[in-house]
Amino acid sequence: MPKNKLLMLVGIAATAVLVVVGIIWASSVKQPDTFSDQNPSSVNQNEDTPTDMDDMSDSDMEMMDDSVTPTPPPPPTTVTPPPTTTTSPPTPPTPPATVTVNVSISNFAYVPAELHISPGTTVVWTNNDSAGHTVTSESGIELDSVLLGNGESFSHTFNTSGEFNYLCKPHPWMKGKVIVQ
Ligand SMILES: [Cu+2]
Numbered sequence: 001m002p003k004n005k006l007l008m009l010v011g012i013a014a015t016a017v018l019v020v021v022g023i024i025w026a027s028s029v030k031q032p033d034t035f036s037d038q039n040p041s042s043v044n045q046n047e048d049t050p051t052d053m054d055d056m057s058d059s060d061m062e063m064m065d066d067s068v069t070p071t072p073p074p075p076p077t078t079v080t081p082p083p084t085t086t087t088s089p090p091t092p093p094t095p096p097a098t099v100t101v102n103v104s105i106s107n108f109a110y111v112p113a114e115l116h117i118s119p120g121t122t123v124v125w126t127n128n129d130s131a132g133h134t135v136t137s138e139s140g141i142e143l144d145s146v147l148l149g150n151g152e153s154f155s156h157t158f159n160t161s162g163e164f165n166y167l168c169k170p171h172p173w174m175k176g177k178v179i180v181q
Helices: 002-038 040-068
Strands: 100-105 114-117 121-126 153-158 163-167 175-181
Touching: 040 100, 100 114
Parallel strands: 100 121, 114 175
Antiparallel strands: 121 153, 163 175
16 A cells, blocks of 8 residues: 555654654753753853952952052151261371481581570581590580590480580580570
8 A cells, every 4th residue: 555655654754853853952952951061160160250350359449449548658767877977086286397407516616606496406416527526515414415436426406495505525615505595
């Protein structure tokens, strides 16, 4: 019977179509489920992170506000060091310039025989004779040299004003004078 066969074919085809459609539907329904099941965390993350971001953003904003609130910078603590007073040692009083005057003893004579000097002046007698001579005060002890040989010298600094007459012991006629004023 061809008619029955046709109906059966149509019925089979219809069932097949139904089965295929059912499979497709099932698969199409399952796939979203599987996706949602496979990625719940991701979905949650995607959903949570925005809220977290919002929360964080709020808190951050508050934090930012707190941090942004301009805390006045601490005043610059200018620690001025105490003036270092370099205590330079007191300069000692400069001694007066030592003035030296030379007197030559030659030919049994003091040359020059009379000196005018200021207090503090040093007089140096040098014996240029072969004979020995001294520089000895006529009175007092201001001048009292040893016997000077040839080329030897005797020096004395006159610190007090006055007239100082001296002579040579071996040759008392040799006389000289120093006037300090
Ligand atoms: Cu003499």
